[in-house]
Amino acid sequence: MNVRMVFISMVSACLLGFAYPKQRPEIPEYFPEPKHSSEQYSDMQIELGRMLFYDPILSRDSTLSCSSCHSSYNAFAHTDHSLSHGIEDRIGTRNAPPLFNLEWQEKLMWDGAANHPEVQPVAPISNALEMDENLEHVVLKLSRQDIYKNMFASAFGSEEVTGQRVLKAIAAFQLSLRSFGSKYDLVKSGEAIFTAQENSGYSVFLKHCNTCHREPLFSTFEFANNGLPVDADLKDAGRMRITLEKSDSLLFKIPSLRNLKYTAPYMHDGRFRKMSEVLDHYKSGIVKSVTLAKELESGITLSDVERTDLMAFLSTLNDSSFVFNPAFQFPKTHFVNP
């Protein structure tokens, strides 16, 4: 019995070796230890997760997949829309964040509602403003499809589809989304050098932004209030919604500054379309409140030169090798007759 299982997984591994590029580049030395390593998942589990991620079968009316709101070409964020669009064009209450380097995040979502990457997908699948489905029914739908039976067998050793397996596979794929192929990374590993302008922008960044958007991930992934005025319609209390602690009012998860070129609009409600608006906010738009981060009490005023230098530095954080990596895109080979 054991022998047979090993054999099956070896065959599929060989086939996959030809079909797909390497999905998990090695973590660079200057990165911290991951909180949820993707190494615990097999390549087959990642591949199954990728299929699920791109399959609208996860939504109630089979119109929407995870990728509808998290597009690989936008570093898995949702461009054009400030608030996400769900099935039947229902409008959500927050901006879809990009998905990469999730291995280093303790809690997911803008307010940290998801305590583990394996259970996060329960939220979009069941949210009435997103996919409006339930996991139990997804399991049923998947177990009726031969292609999935085979995929589950190679990924988990038997054809059985369970909620746990669906969630583990999607998590495996999401955690495999590593992005550290930017110019900044080349400089860190000694394969490139910054221009003079990028270098001065780096200093501006270290002085004003690094406490929250800490390198090399460009976020501590903690929660902070960066002084955005509260949207009168959405009245989003952020982290407080989860903890019910006053001290968490208006705190949102600090987003990474990697791949900003691809991830506009910005902030939890997508209120800024351009980076110039973001910098204007830090300069003169900050609203004082009890929970406002201390660093931002008097705003961040930059000279015109500092501002352009900072922008030059931030553009070294864009990773086109990630955004255009075919291993993360729509798995054409699986969806032969859509």
Add this chain to the structure above:
Amino acid sequence: MFQGEPLIIGKYYFDPIHQDSICITSLKFYVTLKDKHEERYEDKVKLMEYDEENRHLTYHQNLTDVPSERELLIGIDSTLNTCGALSGDLDPSVGMYWTWNTGYINVKIEGRSKNCSALKHEFQFHLGGYSGKYKGIRQVNLELHDFVKCKMAIELGDFFAATDLRQKPQVMSPSDEGNRLATLFANTFHLIR
């Protein structure tokens, strides 16, 4: 049980304290009997679902011989709530999982009552939470010493005697009221001969 009578799903019971007629449509909860020192025990957690076919819920466990080391828990602790997707009764697809905020629902009590102020007179209590002030797991305070086999009853009459369905017919998230109801529910467990 409801006021000493065996609980029948869909049947109305009179609650003299609130002058209300109450019926239960669904009762589900997680139970664990384990040795106190055990930290990971997902195989011992069982989902109890009370319905017409299952009036007698049974739970088996092989434990050490030291009875004073045992505990009977209602709900899921923070370790099992934060370790990723689990299987079996703890699979998030069995319907005992919150979707807006990750975490298990420890106890679901749903039904209808004449006085209930919510839509269609339906009440829903989803109790849970595993962190901060709002921890929903409860230990049942019974002397679990001298049994190899024991019988227990849950007296829901006690639960509704202390719950005004006119005031708060719905609890769907960890909260002060959720905490109170979790304790109340754990206290409805009695040993019977």
